[in-house]
Amino acid sequence: xxxxxxxxxxxxxxxxxxxxxxxxxxxxxxxxxxxxxxxxxxxxxxxxxxxxxxxxxxxxxxxxxxxxxxxxxxxxxxxxxxxxxxxxxxxxxxxxxxxxxxxxxxxxxxxxxxxxxxxxxxxxxxxxxxxxxxxxxxxxxxxxxxxxxxxxxxxxxxxxxxxxxxxxxxxxxxxxxxxxxxxxxxxxxxxxxxxxxxxxxxxxxxxxxxxxxxxxxxxxxxxxxxxx
Amino acid sequence: xxxxxxxxxxxxxxxxxxxxxxxxxxxxxxxxxxxxxxxxxxxxxxxxxxxxxxxxxxxxxxxxxxxxxxxxxxxxxxxxxxxxxxxxxxxxxxxxxxxxxxxxxxxxxxxxxxxxxxxxxxxxxxxxxxxxxxxxxxxxxxxxxxxxxxxxxxxxxxxxxxxxxxxxxxxxxxxxxxxxxxxxxxxxxxxxxxxxxxxxxxxxxxxxxxxxxxxxxxxxxxxxxxxxxxxxxxxxxxxxxxxxxxxxxxxxxxxxxxxxxxxxxxxxxxxxxxxxxxxxxx
Numbered sequence: 001x002x003x004x005x006x007x008x009x010x011x012x013x014x015x016x017x018x019x020x021x022x023x024x025x026x027x028x029x030x031x032x033x034x035x036x037x038x039x040x041x042x043x044x045x046x047x048x049x050x051x052x053x054x055x056x057x058x059x060x061x062x063x064x065x066x067x068x069x070x071x072x073x074x075x076x077x078x079x080x081x082x083x084x085x086x087x088x089x090x091x092x093x094x095x096x097x098x099x100x101x102x103x104x105x106x107x108x109x110x111x112x113x114x115x116x117x118x119x120x121x122x123x124x125x126x127x128x129x130x131x132x133x134x135x136x137x138x139x140x141x142x143x144x145x146x147x148x149x150x151x152x153x154x155x156x157x158x159x160x161x162x163x164x165x166x167x168x169x170x171x172x173x174x175x176x177x178x179x180x181x182x183x184x185x186x187x188x189x190x191x192x193x194x195x196x197x198x199x200x201x202x203x204x205x206x207x208x209x210x211x212x213x214x215x216x217x218x219x220x221x222x223x224x225x226x227x228x
Numbered sequence: 229x230x231x232x233x234x235x236x237x238x239x240x241x242x243x244x245x246x247x248x249x250x251x252x253x254x255x256x257x258x259x260x261x262x263x264x265x266x267x268x269x270x271x272x273x274x275x276x277x278x279x280x281x282x283x284x285x286x287x288x289x290x291x292x293x294x295x296x297x298x299x300x301x302x303x304x305x306x307x308x309x310x311x312x313x314x315x316x317x318x319x320x321x322x323x324x325x326x327x328x329x330x331x332x333x334x335x336x337x338x339x340x341x342x343x344x345x346x347x348x349x350x351x352x353x354x355x356x357x358x359x360x361x362x363x364x365x366x367x368x369x370x371x372x373x374x375x376x377x378x379x380x381x382x383x384x385x386x387x388x389x390x391x392x393x394x395x396x397x398x399x400x401x402x403x404x405x406x407x408x409x410x411x412x413x414x415x416x417x418x419x420x421x422x423x424x425x426x427x428x429x430x431x432x433x434x435x436x437x438x439x440x441x442x443x444x445x446x447x448x449x450x451x452x453x454x455x456x457x458x459x460x461x462x463x464x465x466x467x468x469x470x471x472x473x474x475x476x477x478x479x480x481x482x483x484x485x486x487x488x489x490x491x492x493x494x495x496x497x498x499x500x501x502x503x504x505x506x507x508x509x510x
């Protein structure tokens with residue numbers, strides 16, 4: 001694990017690899033030698049398969065294809081919705097891109113409703129597009145409107161940590177009480193528990209995890225002390 | 229960013245139903261305010277105040293200028309509020325939104341129009357030389373209730389600040405550097421501070437120290453600025469919610485308690501800080 005700053009030139013691996021995959025924060029320059037430079041500050045991660053990316057503690061979402069996000073309906077048109085996913089531009093969600101939706105029978109979402117969707121198109125020159133079904137099976141697979149519950153916002157890094165199946169927070173909360181949760185890659189977490197108190201407790205635990213001044217141990221202690 | 233996105237229906241319904249049960253989203257009760265923390269910089273008159281995740285910096289600087297001809301005995305106090313996109317992406321420099329104007333005007337009324345500062349004490353030589361104080365407020369992070377945080381920061385900065393000592397002999401004015409003579413504190417008539425409330429949900433439940441989300445969802449807000457002697461300086465109600473008189477009185481009574489608490493916190497913080505500083509008196 002190493003830290004990089006914008007402008008840092010990465011040292012290329014000794015035998016030049018056949019394929020090099022660069023994720024967020026890395027850029028290959030088209031100058032002689034094709035150096036790879038970092039354009040974000042953060043932690044450099046690499047895999048043996050020559051995949052490299054930088055993890056940053058950012059709050060600004062940049063859409064990437066196939067990521068699950070939570071959006072708020074901002075406008076509705078005849079055959080599409082415009083959805084705020086926290087990126088620089090609103091995303092388009094076709095009214096027919098839901099499981100089993102037909103011209104006659106399709107979900108009726110209002111402005112302000114929450115949707116859990118997958119980014120189907122992310123291109124830096126076009127508005128992002130969303131879909132609420134699995135691309136291969138065309139089943140909802142958890143995507144669609146999120147009813148009731150509450151949504152909290154956190155940093156993108158916190159969202160990635162929550163999505164990690166080995167992270168302690170959600171399993172330890174689940175031992176206390178049942179709840180439903182949807183984590184978007186865009187720094188939004190939707191949750192629904194049996195009672196208001198439980199929902200508030202989860203949102204506070206996520207808030208503590210997001211706060212850089214509280215350590216993971218303190219969050220774990222908070223979860224243990226929870227009285228819901 | 230022209231306008232901030234409205235909170236979702238889910239958030240609105242949840243906040244309203246929770247507050248009906250006496251619970252707020254951050255775990256507080258309706259009448260509980262967030263922890264306030266005050267820290268001082270190296271310079272006198274530099275204060276950073278945080279209320280939960282809301283953060284404001286206040287700084288006081290003094291220069292000598294000529295007074296205005298209409299008020300030859302009075303010094304000048306200029307309050308500048310700096311909203312930057314750093315506080316929230318909804319703010320834009322150079323194009324103040326309605327909310328920003330409201331906060332700036334409220335601070336102006338609280339500190340300047342209530343005559344918190346004794347401006348005549350800033351006079352050095354009548355009609356020729358007076359102190360011009362500049363109180364700059366930088367809003368670093370907006371997590372709701374900027375006004376309360378800013379008013380505490382402003383009053384603390386004014387109390388913390390020391391102006392250089394001056395000596396007047398005839399028409400000759402000597403300004404002493406801090407090394408020569410200990411700088412003198414400003415003279416304040418009283419210390420007014422703001423307490424803000426929001427009215428949430430169909431039953432207009434009163435909450436103290438609203439968060440950003442609560443401010444966005446509120447049917448109306450009310451800010452009261454008053455001092456620890458129970459003297460109300462400004463009462464401002466925005467949002468057009470109809471309230472019975474009892475509810476306003478209840479808010480005023482809560483504000484009285486809150487301001488006393490805040491004054492104590494400010495005094496204690498200033499006392500702690502003065503122990504760490506060496507202000508020599510010769």
